Amino acid sequence: MTKKYIVALSLALISVGCFSQTKKQDGNIKKDLFNDFFKETRDNKHLHKGIYYYNQGDIAKIIEINKQAEEKGLLKPQDNYIGNVTKDSLRPEDNYKKALECFMIAAKLGNSDAKRYIGKMYEKGKGVKNDINSALFWYEKSANQGSIKAQIYLGGLFYNGIGVKKNPKKAFYWYKKSAESGDADTAFVVGMMYYFGEGIEKNLQQTQY
Secondary structure, eight states, X not given: OOHHHHHHHHHHHHHHHHHHHHHHHHHHHHHHHHHHHHHHHHHHHHHHHHHHHHHHHHHHHHHHHHHXXXXXXXXXXXXXXXXXXXGGGGOHHHHHHHHHHHHHHHHHTTOHHXXXXXXXXXHHTSSSOOOHHHHHHHHHHHXXXXXXXXXXXXXXXXXXXXXXXXXXXXHHHHHHHHHHTTOHHHHHHHHHHHHHTSSSOOOGGGXXX
């Protein structure tokens, strides 16, 4: 067996090995893409289902309030425009409970919007006992995944001291995060905080943030 033949054979074997490895890698990439797509589909399915039940809970609450107003003579039946929109909207707590179950599934799949909704439910006490610490926990999970809305919620809570002690530094941190993500409104807020030195050292050069 000549040296030339051995080299040629070696190159051929390496090529086959590389092809086999590439094929295997391609297969893994396709499998990962499929899994990601399937996960995303399940993720959004539960998120949207949760939003549906969450909205139904809000509708049911309005119906409940309107009914109480009717009984007190504060609202005429014909003025209750919302009416019985759907059978699902008759028990607000049941709808919120279903919404939370769906959001929890989506959150476990990594959905940041679902985490934000869970935080909102804890903040507002919808379907769960009002718990600002749990709200902050879920808002932060969502915000750390890049949710602009969650970042704004956190900024607002700390800036206004809603359920928590006012903390301008934390407010600035989260507002700045949302501004960096492209939110124009919070970019203005950040500029004003630089101007007045709220939560950050005063810096007039940063007012046009």
